[in-house]
């Protein structure tokens with residue numbers, strides 16, 4: 322039975338982007354059409370029918386703009402030009418048209434916390450203290466040793482890569498997300514500029530109204546071209562506090578984060594951006610937030626943002642010392658309570674994004690599942706979670722075939738600036754001592770785990786390229802690849818397709834409220850999704866051992882088993898359920914409690 326049209330969900334709650342599933346494409350690693358070893362836009366165009374058949378609705382394209390590629394495109398040199406590595410503007414237009422022809426949409430990456438140091442604005446800004454572009458970026462004088470209370474003997478100029486003869490400290494103690502100070506001294510004008518990421522990614526100064534106008538104009542330009550929205554890179558870092566005070570919190574993700582995360586004018590800028598540009602379009606926006614609480618997320622939705630990415634659940638495996646470059650263990654309890662807090666917190670207002678993978682994170686099946694014996698089952702269980710929680714799901718390329726982390730055996734296989742910089746700083750400071758320690762962390766945490774080429778079939782280089790791939794291909798490609806998955810009825814890929822079609826058919830997947838059951842269960846996560854006329858019951862055995870689970874009395878009874886990662890056919894929810902390792906089931910109740 323299809324429920325379409327029968328739901329009583331109020332009209333004002335409906336949005337196309339709530340009903341959509343997003344598929345993220347990291348163009349460098351998706352499909353190479355010209356044999357240069359780097360994925361490109363014509364390569365994506367070749368795969369549009371593949372995406373259509375999979376059943377996704379929106380593509381989020383990582384940056385394809387003109388860029389020197391220090392951070393694979395997150396260092397933009399020209400916001401209105403396509404990087405010729407990836408193709409031409411005509412190729413990009415073909416991509417957009419090809420998506421729209423298939424009733425899919427396109428959202429682009431908006432990277433406006435910083436640019437590349439090769440952007441014309443920065444070139445002009447750095448040329449003189451009097452340049453009219455000077456205040457497009459954040460320039461300050463350094464602190465003298467005396468001011469900072471540092472003795473000559475203590476001072477280590479090499480830490481700041483200072484030219485000979487310059488003996489001063491950066492303007493404050495903020496650290497870059499990629500390790501080391503967030504400031505670089507520039508010889509040309511004798512001042513320092515701020516960069517929260519690599520030194521080749523200078524931060525823009527959002528206090529400048531002229532800069533803000535330039536950004537809004539550029540956003541309008543892309544929207545006029547017909548795009549359907551933006552994913553906004555580290556958008557809650559754009560407002561820096563007056564006076565740029567030192568960090569106050571030694572537990573912050575990086576030193577200074579307590580000052581520049583959700584800075585004083587952040588909501589003013591986001592609502593201004595909305596009024597000036599976004600409100601003129603039916604666009605979807607998702608703000609990537611380095612740190613964000615449920616309450617803050619609600620404020621961003623009042624500012625007009627569709628949803629935010631929060632990373633609370635992707636921090637659960639950080640070590641007790643904190644920080645991304647330490648290793649700890651996640652627990653089901655932590656995962657369930659964190660995601661439940663967000664489900665409940667945005668129930669009445671706001672809207673969740675759902676994501677376990679992206680181009681910055683290790684692969685979800687290696688992280689939250691079992692990438693050995695139960696790779697297939699656990700990948701399907703995680704797919705079930707992603708596609709049955711309330712919110713807009715974001716899949717990442719390769720997730721649909723259960724791609725897993727890369728078995729790094731040496732740092733020479735690593736390309737990522739974040740990994741390489743952080744490893745260097747950790748080595749220099751003595752926090753990481755041996756090569757083994759480094760390698761273990763890299764295997765566990767490196768962003769490059771997500772960036773190995775997409776595995777299309779079992780020919781050389783997994784069909785990603787005819788040339789030499791820019792990143793090594795995961796050696797498991799002979800088994801884990803799209804061609805094999807499409808042939809195999811029990812594949813992860815088939816399961817995704819099935820769940821995606823269920824989401825189209827039953828509105829309760831989109832609009833149903835989330836209710837958690839048995840919150841203390843050691844290995845089972847169970848919940849319902851409920852609208853006024855339908856109820857789903859989802860049960861997930863998050864463990865490699867079998868178990869027996871007693872569902873709450875009010876869901877026991879006749880039901881249709883809509884999805885099962887073990888291929889079970891029978892319906893009905895008994896008083897006890899025998900669950901196999903990593904088993905996932907989705908039931909549609911015949912007699913919903915709320916009906």
Ligand code: ISL
Nearest residue numbers: 392395498518554555611681682739768
């Ligand atoms: O990689 C991280 C988490 O795994 C973060 O430190 C990450 O840099 C942060 O989440 C911001 O990411 C975004 O902005 C960066 C870019 O390198 C990332 O690829 C992008 O997703 C700077 O533009």
